[in-house]
Amino acid sequence: MGEKRNIALAGNPNTGKSSLFNLLTGLNQHVGNFPGVTVDKRTGECRLGPGHAAGVLDLPGTYSIFPRSADERIVWEVLGNAAHPDHPQLVVVAADASNLERNLLLFTQLHDLGLPLILALTMPDMALERGSMVDVQALSFHLGVPVVVVNGRTGEGLDDLKSLLMSDIPAPRAFRFCVTDLLTLADQPEAQIRDTEWRYSRIREILRKCQVRKDSNQDTASLRSRLDRFFVHPVWGYLVFVGLLMLIFQLIFRFAEYPMEWIEGAFLALSRLAADYLPAGVFTDLLSEGVIPGIGGVVIFIPQIALLFFILSILEESGYMARVVFIMDKLVRPFGLNGKSVVPLVSSVACAIPGIMSTRTIPSWKDRLITILVAPLMSCSARLPVFMLMIRLVVPDGNLWGFFDLRGAVLFAMYALGVISAIAVAWVFGKIIRTGEQGFLLMELPAYQLPRLRYVFLHVREKAGVFVTDAGKVILAISIVLWVLASYGPPGQMNRALESMKQAHPEWSPDSPEYKEALAAVRLEHSFIGIIGRGIEPVIQPLGYDWKIGIALITSFAAREVFVGSMATIYSVGEDFEEGLVERLRDERYPDSGQPVYTLASGLSLMVFYVYAMQCMSTLAIVRRETRSWKWPLVQLLYMGVLAYAGAWITFVTFS
Amino acid sequence: MEGKALSLRALSVLRPGEGGIVSVVASHHLAPKLVEMGLFPGKEVKVLFRAPFGGPMAVEIGGGYTLSLREDEAMLVLLDPENF
Structure with missing residues (x-):
């Protein structure tokens, strides 16, 4: 068995690069991340034939080797630096056959970096439809690298690509398309523009020699423009x-x-x-x-x-x-x-x-x-x-x-409050957060096409997998901590409370449901979380909450819906709490004043609190995953907490 | 040449159906990106449609593909209007 080759897939966005990756690797793919950045690293293994396999790295889509985003910087670092651990032995450049001119820009840049290349022309059906299919042999001759046509939809041409991947591809003669050393142009926008313009003129020259012009299919073009007119219509x-x-x-x-x-x-x-x-x-x-x-x-x-x-x-x-x-x-x-x-x-x-x-x-x-x-x-x-x-x-x-x-x-008002607040907070963050870069839109409007279910399912599998493996660890850790805090408390206090409960109701047998519900309530009340809940009572009193709500607020940090279950445990209403809980809560009164705990003011205040508060550890875990730091989830926890407290307080004061 | 320079129009002011040949891309940090996306001098472009309420515009780049860009991005591209 020969040595395993490392192959990288490069290409513009929307070129069918990812379907090529899926075709090559099937289910043998894995999503990790490049160290230190928020860019997904998609790798997989491709079986080329008996005894031959290759490691495939799917690089982020980019229009040019000069990076303008974190994703594109990865391409620059991996391909531009031969010492990079992911530097491949061979690069397959995926290029949309129906739009070769722009797609070949990246190709010529990679070529001049001296990387062994294969050019894979994707979407041949669309190119044929538009009448812009090239003469593949002429293209291969003029570019000086093997060119293969692969249809990402049908898999046609995949075997040709695989046999090319097994053969020896020499590194091309450097500087075929331009005379400058690309690696020196990183921070020189003016020189980049001159370089790019020169490359485009060379590409046009080559394509003129390879183009087989035929009449394009006007039907699809007009269908497309009709769809466009509909989907971007002001009404x-x-x-x-x-x-x-x-x-x-x-x-x-x-x-x-x-x-x-x-x-x-x-x-x-x-x-x-x-x-x-x-x-x-x-x-x-x-x-x-x-x-x-x-x-x-x-x-x-x-x-x-x-x-x-x-x-x-x-x-x-x-x-x-x-x-x-x-x-x-x-x-x-x-x-x-x-x-x-x-x-x-x-x-x-x-x-x-x-x-x-x-x-x-x-x-x-x-x-x-x-x-x-x-x-x-x-x-x-x-x-x-x-x-x-x-x-x-x-x-x-x-x-x-x-x-x-x-x-x-009222329900609608709560949803509206969330939307309006999101917009307002976005505006404030837009003023606060200063980064050197300026946002831009500049994107391709891709042609309409029928979605491929295979690709859709791979995408779903990938996203669910990332959630379970990356966010799951954090969520599991926090749930265990919360469980410990909710199940254990200072033993003396807990035992005294259990004794006094047993003395108050000597008629309960340890197997009766009343006993079990009361036991759960006492245990939660005297657990560490219970003690914290009581401790924060002075803080949440201005919002109209008592210590029991305090306990539910803390337990529902795991997930918001836990609030209802915690309330059921605290008020020991048992398993069928739906009706029982509402009745029980309605009767709840402050022991000293006799006033009801749940009034319009405290209820609305609690709802507003839940509109704002970051009561979801899963979200915090995924924000950490997506921003690769604890800074932003903490910022989020803090600002949402402040909004929750202030909003709930204003609501309570207004409606009291 | 002088007369020609005066007749240049920014891509952002074109109406749907109008087009031209890219002549200059103004100096801006987005300029290299615009050129890479195919808006290099000599390229023929045509405005297809615009988003409602002064939103972005969709531009066909030399029959190859459709690019969408904001008005302030399109302002950077100066065209030589082609028989319009």
Whole structure:
């Protein structure tokens, strides 16, 4: 068996480079990251034949070797520096056959770096349709490297590419296209422009010799322009977008709910199984109450992430997403956002995690960072149980101005508050955050095409995998810490409380449900979290909360919806808490004054608190993953905490 | 030559359907990027459509592909209007 070759795939964005990568590696691919930067490193293994395999690195798409973003800098570093650990022995340049001129710019640059190259012409069907297919042999002759045509859709030509990958490709004669040493031009924009112009004139010359001009198919061109006119229309364009969003949310809420329930049920059953069959003890408790629910808390997000990315990548693949960016850019720019921020923000209404993961497409770091920072302000589905509980508790069933359902109006107000705050905060961050770079749009509007399901599924698998492996570790660690804090407390205090509970109700047998519920309540109350909850009472009193709410606030840091479960435990209303909890909370009064704890003022205040507070460790974990630092999740935790406190206080004072 | 320089128009002021030949790309930090994306002198371009409310414009670059750019980005590209 020969030595394993390292191959890199390079090319412009939207050239079918990724489908080429998928064709070569199949499911043998892995997403990691380049050290120190937020760029995904997609690698895989390709079986070339008996005894022959190659490691394939899918480099980020770029139009030129001169970097203008973190992604493009990776290409520059990997290919420009022979000492780089990922420097390949061979580069396959993917080039869109229907748009060769621009695609060949990167090719000529890589050529002049002296790298052994193969040129893979992709999208031959589109080139044939447009009548711009070149003479492949002539092109190979003029460029001085092997040229192969590969159809990413059908896989046609893949075997030719694979056999080329096994053969010996010599490094090309350097400086064939230009006389300057590219590596010296990194910081010289004027020289870069001259170099690029010269390359384009050489490319045009070569293409003139290789072009086989035929009549283009006017039908597809006119279909495309008709679709474009519709999707960017001042009325229809926005209506289609809004309609599509409604449809997406319907799909997510309708279909993600079932697998989420199954996952919840399965992990609950697994916890019980562990508790019942393993020998009782600290280790079993840790497993059944800490680790298993912790893993469950990670897995529960997968249906939403998978479904959202399934839809998003179909929209991206089809070419529609670029049109959304196109029509939304002007509307969101005054607020420090980019047209490409719109879809991540809207996705965050389902769940901020996939929303934040989809900010990768925003080219400017500042625009992307602001989008990440404000995305969790969009009210996600996990806030809904909290809102519903509070609305049923404190908002009377009635009408607003005769025709709006009052409860519905309050729910809408909470969502609107989130959206308005996200926009306002984006504007403020836009003024505060100073980076040298200036945001730009400058993007290709890709041709419309039918999405390839295979590619869509690989994308979904990749995103879900990244979430589980990267964010999952942090989430699991925090859940175990929270479990320890909620299960243990100073033993003396805990035992005294348990004794006094037993004395107060000597009639309860240790197996009765009343006993178990009361036990859980006492244990939580006297655990470390309970003590912290009591400790913060003076701090949260101005917001209209008592120490029991304080405990629920702390436990729900794991995830917002935990709030409802914690309230059920604290008030020991047992498993069927839906109705019981609302009744129980309604009767709750301050022991000293006899005033009810849950009033319109304190209930609204609590809802506003949940609109703002960063009560989601999974989001913090994914922000850390996407920004590669703890700085930004901490900034987020802090600013959202301040907003939550201030907003809740103002609400409480206003409605008291 | 003098007369020709005066007749140059910025890409940003063109209406859909209008086009020309790229003559100069103004000096700006985005200039190398614009040239790399195909807006080099001598290239024929045509405005296809514009986004509503003064948003970005879609420009066909020499029959090869469609580029979308903001108005202030298109301002950097000066065209020699071609028989319009």
